[in-house]
Amino acid sequence: MAERTTDGLRERKKADTRRALSDAALTLAFENGVDQVTREAIANLAGVSLRTFNNYFTGKYEALAYRQVERLRRGIDELRARPAGEPLWTSVTEAMLAPLESDLADIPGDGDDAPSRAELAEIRKMLMNPEIRSAISKDLFDEWVQVIAERSGTDPARDMYPRLVAAVMGAVGDAAMEAYATADPPVAITTLYRQGMAAVAAGLPEPRPVGAEHA
Structure with a gap:
């Protein structure tokens, strides 16, 4: 039961991180235009590393x-x-x-x-x-x-x-x-x-x- 709860929390954290990265990408697109959005900028705004971004998305368009x-x-x-x-x-x-x-x-x-x-x-x-x-x-x-x-x-x-x-x-x-x-x-x-x-x-x-x- 405890293992199932831990797995659920882990999946929820992953979903929250994915949403945060997507929201950061959309915010940057509104502020600077899609062409100016970069993976590095998305990661910085979301407060994670570029490696973390790459673990969730293949690029900025997928995040958007x-x-x-x-x-x-x-x-x-x-x-x-x-x-x-x-x-x-x-x-x-x-x-x-x-x-x-x-x-x-x-x-x-x-x-x-x-x-x-x-x-x-x-x-x-x-x-x-x-x-x-x-x-x-x-x-x-x-x-x-x-x-x-x-x-x-x-x-x-x-x-x-x-x-x-x-x-x-x-x-x-x-x-x-x-x-x-x-x-x-x-x-x-x-x-x-x-x-x-x-x-x-x-x-x-x-x-x-x-x-x-x-x-």
Whole structure:
């Protein structure tokens, strides 16, 4: 029992160190831009050695992507825990957003801590950076496909449907992130994602032209 407790504490410490390094990488990216972030600077800000950084991440891009990767993994568990009779698009929306909303709730603030325009611009650059995007492995996408197949009663090896759903989720996430980075005034990313997923669930009805309601 004591050995199990020790193992649990060790794993929790590793997870805390990994999060601290990722948060340090994101802080530096906001302050100086992604191109100026180095492994040494990340380690220094997190208060660990470069060797420790190298034990956790292969490079700065993996550290920058870690928080998103972690949320995606937690989202898989969330999807498996959703009510069995719940509509699929509701389930995948809530599963995707639950980890993000949990993380946002843990951020201290007075409710008036919207990102600055400079931070939004940097967020957009990071989101579109191919090296950061490639840090999210294909294996993780395949895990989402598998759990969507389980929820929808489809076969991921034979049916295209679960892959389409996973791909659409990613596309909505990209669109919401880009809208988030350019919205003026800022709009919560969770609001944008919900709007995008609701539009998909409704079959993406063609929007009415501006002013049509007054015609």
